[in-house]
Amino acid sequence: MSGAGRAPVRFEKVSRHFGNVVALDGFDLAVAAGEFVTLLGPSGSGKTTALNILAGFDRATAGEVFIGERPVGALPPEKRNVGMVFQSFALFPHMSVFDNVAFPLRMRRIAGQEIAGRVAKALEMVRLGGYGDRRPAALSGGQRQRVALARAVVAEPPVLLMDESLSALDLKLREDLQEEIRRLHRQLGTTVIFVTHDQGEALTLSDRIALMNRGRICQFDTPTALYDRPVSRFVADFIGRTNIVPVDAAGHAAALGLSPDAATVRAVSLRPEKLRRALHAGDLTFEAVVEDVAFHGATVESRLRVPTGFVLRMSEARSGPLPPPFPGETTRVGFAAGDAVALYD
Numbered sequence: 001m002s003g004a005g006r007a008p009v010r011f012e013k014v015s016r017h018f019g020n021v022v023a024l025d026g027f028d029l030a031v032a033a034g035e036f037v038t039l040l041g042p043s044g045s046g047k048t049t050a051l052n053i054l055a056g057f058d059r060a061t062a063g064e065v066f067i068g069e070r071p072v073g074a075l076p077p078e079k080r081n082v083g084m085v086f087q088s089f090a091l092f093p094h095m096s097v098f099d100n101v102a103f104p105l106r107m108r109r110i111a112g113q114e115i116a117g118r119v120a121k122a123l124e125m126v127r128l129g130g131y132g133d134r135r136p137a138a139l140s141g142g143q144r145q146r147v148a149l150a151r152a153v154v155a156e157p158p159v160l161l162m163d164e165s166l167s168a169l170d171l172k173l174r175e176d177l178q179e180e181i182r183r184l185h186r187q188l189g190t191t192v193i194f195v196t197h198d199q200g201e202a203l204t205l206s207d208r209i210a211l212m213n214r215g216r217i218c219q220f221d222t223p224t225a226l227y228d229r230p231v232s233r234f235v236a237d238f239i240g241r242t243n244i245v246p247v248d249a250a251g252h253a254a255a256l257g258l259s260p261d262a263a264t265v266r267a268v269s270l271r272p273e274k275l276r277r278a279l280h281a282g283d284l285t286f287e288a289v290v291e292d293v294a295f296h297g298a299t300v301e302s303r304l305r306v307p308t309g310f311v312l313r314m315s316e317a318r319s320g321p322l323p324p325p326f327p328g329e330t331t332r333v334g335f336a337a338g339d340a341v342a343l344y345d
Contacts, residue, residue, distance in 0.1 A: 006034040006191050007068040007158035009054065014063035016049050016215075023049040025215035027063070033158075036185050036192040038202040041212035042238070047195045048163060050212075054193065055161055056080050067159055078107070083152035083190075087164040089144045091136040097123070097147050098132035104155045122150040125184065142173040146180065153188060162194045166201060178204050199239055203227065211235055227271075233343045236269035243270045243312045244343070252310040256335075257284035260342055267343045272301065272315035274339040277322050283334030288312070290325045300324045304333060 009031040016024040024046045031037045039047035052058040054065055056077035064071050072080050083104075091100050101122055105115045123129050126146040136144055145165065152160055162181075166174045182205060185192055196202055202209050203223040210220045219226055219235045230236035237244060245268045247253045247260050253268055260268060279285060288304035291311070302325055304312045314333060318324070325331055 006189050008033045008066075009159055009191060009193060010066040011050065011054075012064050012066070014050070014053060014060045014065060016046075016053065016058065017061045022215050024053075024060070027215065027217070029210055029217065029220070031191060031193060033191055034189045036194065036205060036207045038194045038196060038206040038209045039212060040196060040199060040202040040209050042197060044214075045212040046215040047197075047212050049215075051161055051163055051193065051195045054080075054159075055082060055084055081155075081157050081159075083155065083157040083160040085145075085148050085152045085160070085162045085165045087167055089136075089148045091144060091147060091151075093136050095135075096132060097128065097134050097136070097139070100136070100147055101132075101151045101154050104151060108155060118154055119150075122154040125153070125187065126150045126180065140173075141169050142177060145169065145173075145177055149180070149184065153184070153190065156188075157190065159191045159193065162192065164196055165194070167196070167198065174201070181205060203239075211238065213238075228341075230269060230341060230343070232345050233267060233269075234345075236341065236343060241272055241313065241315075243272065244268075245270060245310065245312075245340075250308055250310075252306070252308050255306045255308045255310065256286045256340075258337075258340055264344055265342045266345060269341040269343055270312070270335065270339065272313040273299075274335045275304075275312065275314040275333050276316065276320075276335065277314075277325065277331055277333055278320060279332070279334040280336070282336070284337050284340075285332055285334040288331060288333050290327055290329045290331060292327055293324055304331075 011027050011029040014024055014027040027050060039050055041047050053060050056075060060073060064073050067080060098119055101119045102115050105118060123132060126149050128146050166177050194205060206223055208220060208222055209226055210217045213234055219231050226239050236242050245253050247262050247265050247267055253260060258268055286306055288306050290302050291305050292303040294301045299315050299317055302314045304314055
């Protein structure tokens, strides 16, 4: 199993209505062959509905879905040739690990000798060689998720769908499995569509992220672009942590040294880690009172109040050139003008 197939995926004006509820609203998305794309968004944004329509577990009210160049909206799930990994793992408890992984091959009536070889390769790929005789109950949560991954890729589907696949695991296991998924994607080159509400997972795993809200895509871009150049207040606020500084008569933006066009710019996004007390040449600077300081391991986060009364968060590395500030201290803070992102909504 040196590499599974790969296929582009395309949604064209897909809508899904549940009575008066619009789950997807003219949803358009084009995923390149071999790309890892995450559908990210809050609960009710439509991300799982889109995945279910692609998998064949639900039907669109309007529009069409393509795998490769083939429209698949009328096909049952078993005819779409996609792999699927669920949050619940969905392993058969009465079957061994080997039989769980072999199941999709047997459904395709693959010869027994070929099944044995492909299952062995799939288990080696997820680092579970030698676990074939065990039952799921004898495995840890992370191992069960690896079995689910092996089962999803053993038939070499051109598209792999993952629905909140890591959310049932604790933090350390999630981080370990993220590394495994990235490695598998590099090895197989399969097109992956991953659904999550966890922005950290999305930023870590994805080539591109489709950030969704209310059945539509708000921004479809690389993780870096989403984080550094959000196109709206929703995107800026959802991805990571940021300070949303209003551009209004109160003068909060002006107090930071900013002068955006108040006729068009509604607010400015400024990430906490972009603020610094170790000033650089050319920084915009302002004076602030430190209201609170919180320890976060490698970083220290401070709450800053500027003269207009607006409160900002600043995040500094503990390994930085200055010791942490203390509550009540008045300090001068700076940032690069290019790190302030104008928001027009």
